[in-house]
Amino acid sequence: MIKYEDVKVSPLRDHRWEVLIPICYKDVTVHSGYKTNGADIPRILWSIIPPNETTILPAVIIHDYLCDKKEYDKADRYFKEILTLLGINPRKKIALYYGVRVWHRVIAPLYVGIIRIIQHGL
Helix, strand or coil: CCCHHHCCEEECCCCCEEECCCEEECCEEECCCCEECCCCCCHHHCCCCCCCCHHHHHHHHHHHHHHHCCCHHHHHHHHHHHHHHCCCCHHHHHHHHHHHHHHHHHHHHHHHHHHHHHHHCC
């Protein structure tokens, strides 16, 4: 089981975090040295969920690691599970979970498509 107290990170200059000791959840181990930018929270939501809120950092690290491996469905599922284990408020958990789901299903594909158009034209 993952606990907030088990996560040791060091802040880096470029608004990122470096994992100092391995973090394990189920079949995933994020090794020391892994770097994450934390949660990408849209500015409009910062009053509700600050972009550098550390209470969700264990879930964010596992999520980012799995996303880097292109395991998006698993990343989102584990993200929600870890938020529950951390005792995150149910409303906040649902908002965070659906935020990552919408990102992977809608926004990221649009973003990739726009970048391709810019790079290669229509």
